[in-house]
Amino acid sequence: QTVVTQEPSLTVSPGGTVTLTCASSTGAVTSGYYPNWFQQKPGQAPRALIYDTTNKHSWTPARFSGSLLGGKAALTLSGVQPEDEADYYCLLYFGGFRMFGGGTKLTVL
């Protein structure tokens, strides 16, 4: 059974930089898995941030960036703001199937 793994929680200071990762139990994550990243705040629907590894939506703040790092998909936040405190989910495509990671709770402290 395929599993997509994220760090359960991370803490970052305001103005700092943090990288969240997304790994697949099937092996190295490549662009062929079309990694997506989402932000979700309490009581809200998810909001798309990154698609196809590195592409930003028109509403994605410039401080968010996506990449591949060490066989994983990665989301980097540079110059973290207090409003970035949220849950973050990655999504990978396995052919026709999609699978979310378990999510990372990001605390800005």
Next chain:
Amino acid sequence: EAQLMESGGGLVQPGGSLRLSCVASEFTFNSYNMNWVRQAPGKGLEWVSYISSSSNTIYYADSVKGRFTISRDNAKNSLYLQMSSLRAEDTAVYYCSGTFDIWGQGTMVTVSS
């Protein structure tokens, strides 16, 4: 602004059925592939099902295969999820999403006796 609005959630007994609907507005629904995603209380996101823009291609997560049916009516700008043989573990907020960049606010489904 592109919008999706889900409806049809509620309380249902184990083994029962429910049909969720999702109506799209302010974007070209018939050119979008669509998905259903759910989130159990206090848990993470789980992809449920996918349907292509023309309904030619459909996929389901293993957890719902054989019990849930996704469909769409492009003339009505609507997406559906027919759920049957419902179990307690199907309790969740169900979101519809257009290619994962447009999301509805979700509808709650509770399976309980």
